[in-house]
Amino acid sequence: MKKLCKYGTHRVIEPVGILPQAALIIDSTPVCYDNECLIEVDTLNIDSASFHQIKEACNQDVELMKEMILSIVKKQGKMQNPVTKSGGMLIGTVKETGKDFSGKDLKPGVKLATLVSLSLTPLHIEEIISINITNEQVKIKGQAILFDSGIYAVIPNDLDEKFVLAALDVAGAPAQVRKLAKLNDTVFIIGANGKSGMLCALEAKNQVGPKGRVIGLVRKQEQVEALESLHLFDTIIVESATNSIEVYEALSKVTNGELADLTINVVNTENTEMTSILCTKELGIVYFFSMATSFTKAALGAEGIGKDITMIIGNGYTKNHANITLEILRGNKQLFELFMSRYA
Numbered sequence: 001m002k003k004l005c006k007y008g009t010h011r012v013i014e015p016v017g018i019l020p021q022a023a024l025i026i027d028s029t030p031v032c033y034d035n036e037c038l039i040e041v042d043t044l045n046i047d048s049a050s051f052h053q054i055k056e057a058c059n060q061d062v063e064l065m066k067e068m069i070l071s072i073v074k075k076q077g078k079m080q081n082p083v084t085k086s087g088g089m090l091i092g093t094v095k096e097t098g099k100d101f102s103g104k105d106l107k108p109g110v111k112l113a114t115l116v117s118l119s120l121t122p123l124h125i126e127e128i129i130s131i132n133i134t135n136e137q138v139k140i141k142g143q144a145i146l147f148d149s150g151i152y153a154v155i156p157n158d159l160d161e162k163f164v165l166a167a168l169d170v171a172g173a174p175a176q177v178r179k180l181a182k183l184n185d186t187v188f189i190i191g192a193n194g195k196s197g198m199l200c201a202l203e204a205k206n207q208v209g210p211k212g213r214v215i216g217l218v219r220k221q222e223q224v225e226a227l228e229s230l231h232l233f234d235t236i237i238v239e240s241a242t243n244s245i246e247v248y249e250a251l252s253k254v255t256n257g258e259l260a261d262l263t264i265n266v267v268n269t270e271n272t273e274m275t276s277i278l279c280t281k282e283l284g285i286v287y288f289f290s291m292a293t294s295f296t297k298a299a300l301g302a303e304g305i306g307k308d309i310t311m312i313i314g315n316g317y318t319k320n321h322a323n324i325t326l327e328i329l330r331g332n333k334q335l336f337e338l339f340m341s342r343y344a
């Protein structure tokens, strides 16, 4: 047995020396080493970009999707989409903790959501019970390992666990918006109709105040009415985020050419980097939370149009992000109910 490491390098099979997220294959044997927590998994919340890619590749055939997920996990020891490289998160019940595991509140039987990506979590699937195409949750029988450095949230007793899973999967986004959006800013949210889009909008609205603006982009007209009824956005633009010039012109029009101080990209599809960059004013900020973001396209694209902006990689973690996200949802009855109806 290799020396136990709090970051989980003792489970990396290939290539040796790197950490589990970047590894190609990790050891998912469901035994609990001294510095680990063994979880009996109930549900996987596959990352949206990954789920979308799998759904497209399998023509929305659930049986084919099950096969694809099983084969990825069997080969790699973790649910890391080989195309998007992204993961997701899980909920389950603590089965066992090792004597040196730091999370002393995790006793056997405690229900938890892991707040680390499935792309680095050793996962052993015995059976996929069902796949919910709508809320992107996969019910399984299986076990997972949480490393000593892994963050988690104990599921609050008063909240539905599927609701918590959906919200916490994207907890980094609204919590980062709390840090990034400033009073009187114009905030532009690309992918406004999704989980993180709505959560980010609510938090942005709290931060920018009455003189600031929150503008959302959706790609279907039929999404507008329901979104408007939530009162999260001052303006909603309907256009595909892949049509960069059209979106830029529409945003220019509604902002009198000023563009956005802060652009939040929360779509689950490719080729939206330049839309985000074009729509952000000089010296503004783009927060790329989307897992479909290409570093190369963003970096070379911004250079290519001579745009001096700050581009932030969407770290899924920021301090206290789980509490912030649940607090945001608890504070808005309408959004809370919409999340319950969509994801619980």
Ligand SMILES: NC(=O)c1ccc[n+]([C@@H]2O[C@H](COP(=O)([O-])OP(=O)(O)OC[C@H]3O[C@@H](n4cnc5c(N)ncnc54)[C@H](OP(=O)(O)O)[C@@H]3O)[C@@H](O)[C@H]2O)c1
Pocket (backbone or CB within 6 Å): 047, 048, 049, 050, 086, 169, 170, 172, 190, 191, 192, 193, 194, 195, 196, 197, 217, 218, 219, 220, 239, 240, 241, 242, 266, 267, 268, 269, 288, 289, 290, 291, 292, 314, 315, 316, 317
């Ligand atoms: N950085 C991190 O740590 C982290 C963690 C979790 C998730 N993520 C990523 O964050 C992103 C959002 O996740 P989520 O769970 O909020 O996803 P979601 O609920 O599926 O929302 C994504 C939204 O993007 C919209 N969209 C996709 N293509 C579009 C286009 N061309 N034009 C306009 N809108 C478009 C979708 O519209 P439709 O409703 O029309 O399909 C959907 O409303 C995903 O890329 C996910 O992988 C990142």
